[in-house]
Amino acid sequence: MKHILRGQVYLAILTGTGCEQRGKRPVLIIQNNIGNHFSPTTLVAPITSSKKKRNLPVHVPVESNRHYKDSVILCEQIQVMDKSRLRKKLCTLGDDVMEQVDRAVEVSFDLNGGNTNE
Numbered sequence: 553m554k555h556i557l558r559g560q561v562y563l564a565i566l567t568g569t570g571c572e573q574r575g576k577r578p579v580l581i582i583q584n585n586i587g588n589h590f591s592p593t594t595l596v597a598p599i600t601s602s603k604k605k606r607n608l609p610v611h612v613p614v615e616s617n618r619h620y621k622d623s624v625i626l627c628e629q630i631q632v633m634d635k636s637r638l639r640k641k642l643c644t645l646g647d648d649v650m651e652q653v654d655r656a657v658e659v660s661f662d663l664n665g666g667n668t669n670e
Contacts, residue, residue: 556588562638599623610660612652627656
């Protein structure tokens with residue numbers, strides 16, 4: 553089994569439908585490392601290089617590197633993924649980007665309770 557850690561970016565096969573991300577694309581591991589160690593699944597956020605994506609509080613921009621173009625981490629499309637669908641480790645993102653991801657996840661899941669619809 554792969555040694556998967558939070559903050560790593562893998563190439564994965566996504567099988568989304570409709571507006572969900574699909575095909576071979578990078579994903580960011582966002583699950584904590586204890587879960588990654590013991591579970592056969594992990595939590596990922598897809599990464600897209602699409603220029604059509606709006607600048608939303610649930611999006612985290614990442615600059616290009618040798619593995620991908622300027623891209624956006626889509627924290628509104630977090631999904632459970634079996635580790636067997638992770639193909640190749642591409643890189644590990646820095647703490648500064650992961651702090652932005654944490655804030656975007658807080659917004660996506662309304663963890664601070666600021667967006668209650670009554």
